[in-house]
Amino acid sequence: MKVAPSILSADFAHLAKAIKQCESGLADYVHVDVMDGHFVPVITIGPDVVRDLKKRTDIPLDVHLMIEEPDKYIDDFIAAGSNIVTVHVEACVHLQRTVSYIRSKGVKAGVSLNPATPLNTIQHVLNDVDLILIMSVNPGFGGQQFIPDALHKISQADILLKNNGNREAVEIEVDGGIKLNNAKEVLDAGADVLVAGSAIFGTNDPAQTVKLFKQIHN
Numbered sequence: 001m002k003v004a005p006s007i008l009s010a011d012f013a014h015l016a017k018a019i020k021q022c023e024s025g026l027a028d029y030v031h032v033d034v035m036d037g038h039f040v041p042v043i044t045i046g047p048d049v050v051r052d053l054k055k056r057t058d059i060p061l062d063v064h065l066m067i068e069e070p071d072k073y074i075d076d077f078i079a080a081g082s083n084i085v086t087v088h089v090e091a092c093v094h095l096q097r098t099v100s101y102i103r104s105k106g107v108k109a110g111v112s113l114n115p116a117t118p119l120n121t122i123q124h125v126l127n128d129v130d131l132i133l134i135m136s137v138n139p140g141f142g143g144q145q146f147i148p149d150a151l152h153k154i155s156q157a158d159i160l161l162k163n164n165g166n167r168e169a170v171e172i173e174v175d176g177g178i179k180l181n182n183a184k185e186v187l188d189a190g191a192d193v194l195v196a197g198s199a200i201f202g203t204n205d206p207a208q209t210v211k212l213f214k215q216i217h218n
C-alpha cells in the first residue's frame with residue numbers, strides 16, 4: 001500500500017517543513033490539492049507552488065485538480081513538475097482526450113470521481129489512466145467525515161479493473177476522511193493508495209503518523 005499525505009492540512013506558510021515530514025515518514029506521494037473556487041468552493045494553490053515543492057523533494061507529486069476546465073491548466077501543472085495529474089470526470093467534457101493528453105506528456109494520468117458519480121462514467125478510460133481516485137468526501141475541504149458508501153465503489157473499481165485485465169497497471173487511490181482507525185477497511189475494499197490530510201498534519205508528529213499508516217496492511 002502507499003500513503004499520500006495531503007498538504008492541504010499543513011501550514012501553507014511552512015510547506016517545506018511538511019515536505020520534510022513526508023520524507024521522514026517515507027511517504028510514497030505528496031498529495032497536492034488544487035482548488036479553483038468554482039469546481040469546489042475553496043481556492044488553494046496553483047502551478048507555481050507545485051514548481052517550488054518540486055525543487056524540495058524527489059517524492060512524486062500527486063496533483064489532484066479540483067478545477068473547472070482542467071485542459072486550460074494541465075500544461076502548466078506538468079511543466080511545474082507534477083508526476084501524477086488527476087482530473088475530475090465531472091469537469092471533463094472529453095475525458096478520454098484529456099487523460100490521453102496527460103499521458104502523452106510523459107506524466108501519469110488519474111481520473112477522480114465525486115461521491116455522487118457512478119463508476120461507469122470512467123469505464124471507457126480504463127486503458128488510458130494510471131490511477132483512479134475515489135472521493136470518499138465531497139471535495140473542497142480537509143477534515144470531513146468518510147462517506148461509508150465509498151467502500152462499495154472501491155470494491156467495484158477493484159472488480160472492474162480485474163475484469164478489464166489491467167488491475168496491476170492502475171492504482172486505486174481513496175481521498176477524504178481517512179484516519180488510522182478506518183484505513184484498514186479502505187485497504188480491504190481494494191484501495192492501493194490512501195490520501196490523508198488532517199489525520200497526518202493534524203497530529204503533533206506527522207512523520208510518525210505517516211509511518212503508522214504505512215504499517216497498516218490488508
Ligand code: DX5
Nearest residue numbers: 006139140142143177197198
Ligand atoms: C478534499 C481533498 C483531500 C483532503 C483530504 O477535497 O481532495 O485531499 O485534503 O483531507 P482529509 O484527509 O482531512 O479528509
Ligand code: ZN
Nearest residue numbers: 006033064175
Ligand atoms: Zn485530494
